[in-house]
Amino acid sequence: MFFLIALKGAGPGDFSKPPEPYLYGFLVFMAVYSLLTTFLLLKGKFNRAYSIEKGNLEGPVQESLFLDPLTGLPDRRLFSDRLKQALLMAGRENQALAILMIDMNRFKEINNTLGPRYGDMALQQIGNRLREKIRKSDTLSRLGGDQFAVLLLGAKENGAMDVADKLLRTMEEPVVLEGFPLEIAARIGVALYPEHGERYDDLLRCAEVAMESAKEEVSGCSIYKSVKDQYTTQRLMLLGELRQAIDDNQLFMVYQPKIHLKSRRVIGTEALVRWKHPKQGIIPPDQFIPIAENSGLIKPMSAWVINHVLNQCQEWDKSGVLFPVAINLSRRSLHDPNLVTQIIDSLDRHRIGHQWIEFEITESTIMANAAAAMKILSRLNELGIRLSIDDFGTGYSSLASLKKLPVQSVKIDKSFVSNMATDKNDEMIVSSTVDLAHHLGLEVVAEGVETEENWNRLAEMGCDQSQGYYISPPLPPDQLIHWLRKSSWCTEAV
Incomplete structure (x- = not known):
C-alpha cells in the first residue's frame, strides 16, 4: 500500500496534494523496504520448495511437510519424489529397483469395531x-489409510520377494492394543x-495390480x-478380438487323458x-481366459465350450469311444442363475x-461366494453330474467346507506334484491330501505328472488318477483317437 501511495505522490489522507518532503522520503523508504522483504520472503519459499523437491530439507520443517503425522514415515509426496529420483539414477546407471505395495486385510474391521483411535494405534505398530x-x-x-509402500534400491525379483516374505512374516504376529492381541494379515x-515399467506411474499401477492379485x-x-x-495395451487389443474369435470359431478344444493308476486304463479326459x-497364432490360455473372466466374455465362451464338447461327445458316442469328459467352470459361470438350465438343455x-x-x-471360485456356489453344485450333483475341486491346495477351502461340498473328487495342483521328487514338503502335501480325500470318501486326481518317478510315487x-x-x-479330437488306439496305456480301454 505504501508503495502505491509513494508512486502516486499522495499521502494517506489526501490524494489531491503532493506529499511533504519528509513524508515523501518516508514513503520511498517504506516502498523499498516492502520490496526487499517481499523478495526475501519469496526467495525463502522458493528455496524451501526447491529443497523439498530435491529431498534436502532438514529439521522440523521437513517433518511437517514430508512425514505422515501418525506414523512418522515418509508420506505419498516424499515417496513419489524418491521413486522418481531413483528411477532417474537407475536409468543412468543401469540398476534395478522394486516397489512393494502393502495392504492390511483386516484394518477396516478394527476401525469399524473398535473405532479410529485403535485403528491409529494399529497403524503405528505396523x-x-x-x-x-x-x-x-x-x-x-505410508501412502494413506492402511496402505504402505516400500522402495527397494538395487533389488531384483528374488531379493524383492525375499523382503516381501520377511514383511509378511513380521505381520503374522498380532498387534496388541491396550493389552488385547488382534490378528492383522497383509x-x-x-x-x-x-521389467514391469520404466515410468513412475506405470510402476505404481503395476504394484497395485499385483497387490490385488495377492x-x-x-x-x-x-x-x-x-x-x-x-x-495393458495387449490385453485391450485381445479383448477387442476375443468376441470375434468366439463368433468366428477361432477357438478350438483339446483333450488330455486321465489314467487310473492301478489299472493303467484311460477313464476320462479333461477338455x-x-x-x-x-x-499371432496360438494364444496361451493364461493370456485370454483371464481377459474373458474379467470382461464378461466368459459366459459366451463357456456356452461355446459346453456346446462343442457335447458335439464331440456325440461324435465319439456314434463311433463307440465315449468316456467321461471334464469341463472347467469359471467363477462367473458358477454364479450364473441360468447355468443349470442351460446345461440340462x-x-x-x-x-x-x-x-x-x-x-x-x-x-x-467356490469360496468367492460359498453359499451361492453350494446351491448350484448341489443341483448339478442331484442331476448325476460329477463334480471335482480343481487346483486343490492353492485356495482357501477349509476341511470343514470340503466335507460339506457335494463333490466326488479333488485334483491336486501340479505345482505340488511336479516337485515331489525334489521337495519333501510338496511330497508331504500330496500324501496328506490323498489320505484326507480318501477319509472323506473322495477320489484323488494328480495333475502335472511328467516323470515315471512321480507316477510310481503317486x-x-x-x-486314484493322474494326468x-x-x-x-x-x-485335438482326431489325434486323441489315434493315441487311444496306439498307446500302451489304453489297449484294454478301446
Whole structure:
C-alpha cells in the first residue's frame, strides 16, 4: 500500500496534494523496504520448495511437510519424489529397483469395531514393525489409510520377494492394543524396474495390480503379471478380438487323458479351450481366459465350450469311444442363475447322459461366494453330474467346507506334484491330501505328472488318477483317437 501511495505522490489522507518532503522520503523508504522483504520472503519459499523437491530439507520443517503425522514415515509426496529420483539414477546407471505395495486385510474391521483411535494405534505398530525390517537405504512410506509402500534400491525379483516374505512374516504376529492381541494379515504386490515399467506411474499401477492379485495367493504375495492386468495395451487389443474369435470359431478344444493308476486304463479326459489367432497364432490360455473372466466374455465362451464338447461327445458316442469328459467352470459361470438350465438343455439336445460330463471348479471360485456356489453344485450333483475341486491346495477351502461340498473328487495342483521328487514338503502335501480325500470318501486326481518317478510315487501313495505330459499332452479330437488306439496305456480301454 505504501508503495502505491509513494508512486502516486499522495499521502494517506489526501490524494489531491503532493506529499511533504519528509513524508515523501518516508514513503520511498517504506516502498523499498516492502520490496526487499517481499523478495526475501519469496526467495525463502522458493528455496524451501526447491529443497523439498530435491529431498534436502532438514529439521522440523521437513517433518511437517514430508512425514505422515501418525506414523512418522515418509508420506505419498516424499515417496513419489524418491521413486522418481531413483528411477532417474537407475536409468543412468543401469540398476534395478522394486516397489512393494502393502495392504492390511483386516484394518477396516478394527476401525469399524473398535473405532479410529485403535485403528491409529494399529497403524503405528505396523509402521514400526515394517521399518525395522528394511535397510536404511530403502524407503518405507505410508501412502494413506492402511496402505504402505516400500522402495527397494538395487533389488531384483528374488531379493524383492525375499523382503516381501520377511514383511509378511513380521505381520503374522498380532498387534496388541491396550493389552488385547488382534490378528492383522497383509498382502503385498511387487513390481520391478525395468521389467514391469520404466515410468513412475506405470510402476505404481503395476504394484497395485499385483497387490490385488495377492488376494488369490495362499502366500499373500504376488509379483506383477500382465495377464492379471486389465489395462495393458495387449490385453485391450485381445479383448477387442476375443468376441470375434468366439463368433468366428477361432477357438478350438483339446483333450488330455486321465489314467487310473492301478489299472493303467484311460477313464476320462479333461477338455481345454485354445485360441488360434489369425495373425499371432496360438494364444496361451493364461493370456485370454483371464481377459474373458474379467470382461464378461466368459459366459459366451463357456456356452461355446459346453456346446462343442457335447458335439464331440456325440461324435465319439456314434463311433463307440465315449468316456467321461471334464469341463472347467469359471467363477462367473458358477454364479450364473441360468447355468443349470442351460446345461440340462444342452445335454438333452445332444442326447448325452449326465454321467458322461464332469465339471471342475477351483477352490477360489467356490469360496468367492460359498453359499451361492453350494446351491448350484448341489443341483448339478442331484442331476448325476460329477463334480471335482480343481487346483486343490492353492485356495482357501477349509476341511470343514470340503466335507460339506457335494463333490466326488479333488485334483491336486501340479505345482505340488511336479516337485515331489525334489521337495519333501510338496511330497508331504500330496500324501496328506490323498489320505484326507480318501477319509472323506473322495477320489484323488494328480495333475502335472511328467516323470515315471512321480507316477510310481503317486501309485505308492494310493492316488486314484493322474494326468500330465508323462501320459500325454492335450490333443485335438482326431489325434486323441489315434493315441487311444496306439498307446500302451489304453489297449484294454478301446
